[in-house]
Amino acid sequence: MGQSVSGSKRVWLVAAGLAVLIGVLVIPDWQRRPAAVVERPVAGLFGGVQRVLTSTSSWIRGVWSGYLALVDLRRDHQRLQDDLDRTVRERDALREVIAENRRLTALLAFQATTTRPSHGARVIGRDPSRWYQSLTIDRGSRSGAAADQGVELPTGVVGTVIKVFPTASVVLLISDTHSAVPVLVQRTREQGIVEGTFGGRLRLKYLPPSSDIRAGDVIVTSGLTDPFPRGLMVGAVNRVERPEGDLYPDVEVIPSVDLSTLEEVLVIERLPAP
Amino acid sequence: MGPPWGASGARRDLARRVGWGALLVLAVPLQSTVMGSVAIGGIVPDAPLLCLLLFAVFNGPTAGFAAGAALGLAIDLFSAGVTVFYAVVYAALGVGAALVGRVTANLHTAVLIAVVAAASLLLGVSQALWFGPFDRAEDMVRWMISGLVPQTLYDTTLGGALYGVWFFRHRPTRHTFKDQDDFFASGRFSGPVR
Incomplete structure (x- = not known):
């Protein structure tokens, strides 16, 4: 092994390395x-x-x-x-x-x-026909509902019960063309009849020809017929026209109740028969 | 003994009857509860009318009459009306639609759309004639502009869309004279040819 380092040299190398490390x-x-x-x-x-x-x-x-x-x-x-x-x-x-x-x-x-007792009812449906404007409530004859009861909200008149089933009733809205509610103008105390029109608004008819009714006048129930007690809000006058040749003024009334978004209503009890 | 077209045919027939029945039974409740949510400008599409017309066209005058009378009675019952007006008119419309379905050789969506438009218009006009008269001409014009025309347009549009989808899904077979010629030319017909 010519290339291998001899034993004495290896000792010297180790010693030198150690010396360097110690140094x-x-x-x-x-x-x-x-x-x-x-x-x-x-x-x-x-x-x-x-x-x-x-x-x-x-x-x-x-x-x-x-x-x-x-x-x-x-x-x-x-x-x-x-x-x-x-x-x-x-x-x-x-x-x-x-x-x-x-x-x-x-x-x-x-x-x-209110002076007249009333009962809450939930709206469960709308009129299925195209012509009438009515709604169905979940209060029927079993709950004491009867035809011709008034239906209201704190904000005003809603309509009248016209059909009664055991567990539900149909309410004709005041905006229906077949509805007629006796009313009076709160400011002038003049009496008339409010009817529904096709646009969802109301028309006040049969006011005295000399009536001083103006836009903004408040219309309330007159209490002349049973369904509604006196003084319930119906709406406000929107427009008054006096067509030439017509005896009565043409008065458009906006209902005080939003009749398209009703969810709960109050059914007014009828007065006991005399 | 089952029907001549076999058990699967009987099941299909039963499913078809159940489907039509469900459609007709649910039409009025849907109209009074759900359809208000798709109203545009206060105009609610007439779901019972659309269901009735589709049913009548494919099931004949007798079925159309019965379905129309039943739907109309249900509407009369739950609406504010006190007559059987809707029973009469819907029954007549059912018969009319069924007759159109019978006499029209090539029944497709356009025919159904025309049937819906005519039926919706007729229903509106008959209501005005029956429940009217209007207090003044202005009321009638207002009703036509804000009620009759939009209602007809809405019914026609919705009916056309629904019937289009229905046709797309069911693809009813339409036979033409060419089909007839092909049939005889195919040799499958063994009887005498006039």
Whole structure:
């Protein structure tokens, strides 16, 4: 083995190495200078490798954890979306309950102020024909409903019960062309009849020819017939015309109740027969 | 003993009857509850009329009459009216639509749309004649502008759309003279040819 180092030389080499290491260890100056010559490239090389390894591993860790996080995120998103949907549904239901509560509270408060007893009813349908304007309520003969009972709201007159079934009734709205309600003009105390028209508005007829009625006048029930007590709001005068040749003024009245959005109503009890 | 066209044919026939029955039974309740939500400017499409016309065209005058009378009676019952006006008019419209279906060789969506337009217009006019008269000419004009014309247009549009979808799904067979010639030319007919 020509190339191999002989035993004595190896001993010398080890001894020299040890001496150098001990010298580096015990002589501070040696630690700074020659060590720095080796340390710098080694540290640079190692540092570079470390940086590459660190950044690679952190990238892999990031991708992995990000992927896992995405999986979790999707799950969380779905769960939150479900929560949100449920919350929105509950919120809408609560809003509906609050609105209904307000309406019913108003109805109860109004009931307490009226002289005639009345009963609440829920609107369950509209007229299936094209011609009539009526609605169906969930109060029938079993609940004490009877034909010719008045139907009202705190904001005004709604109509009259015209058909009664055991568990439901049909209410003819005041805006129907077949409806006629005796009224008076609140300011002038003149009496007339309010009828429905095709546009959903009302027409006040049979006022005295010399009537001083004006736009904005309030129309209330006169109480002359049974269904409605005196003084219930019917609407406000929108337009007054005096056509040439006509005896009576042509008076258009806007109903005080929005008849297209009714959900609950009050059915007024009839007066006992004398 | 079952029908001559077999069990699957009987099931199909039963399903068809149930489908038509459900359509007719639900038409009036739907009209009084749900249809208001698709109203445009206060005009509510006439679901019972659309159901009746479709039924009558494909089921003949007797069935059209019966269905029309039943639908009309239901409307009379739950509307503010006290007559049997709708029973009479719907029965007549059912018969009329069925006759149109009979005499029209090439039945397609355009025919049904024309039937809806005519029926809707006739129903509106007959209502005005029966429940009128109008107090003044102005009321009649207002009714025609704000009631009759929009109602007819809405019924026709909705009916046309629904019938179009129905035709697209069911594709009823339409026979032409060419079909007849092809049939005889195919040799499948063994009887005497006049």
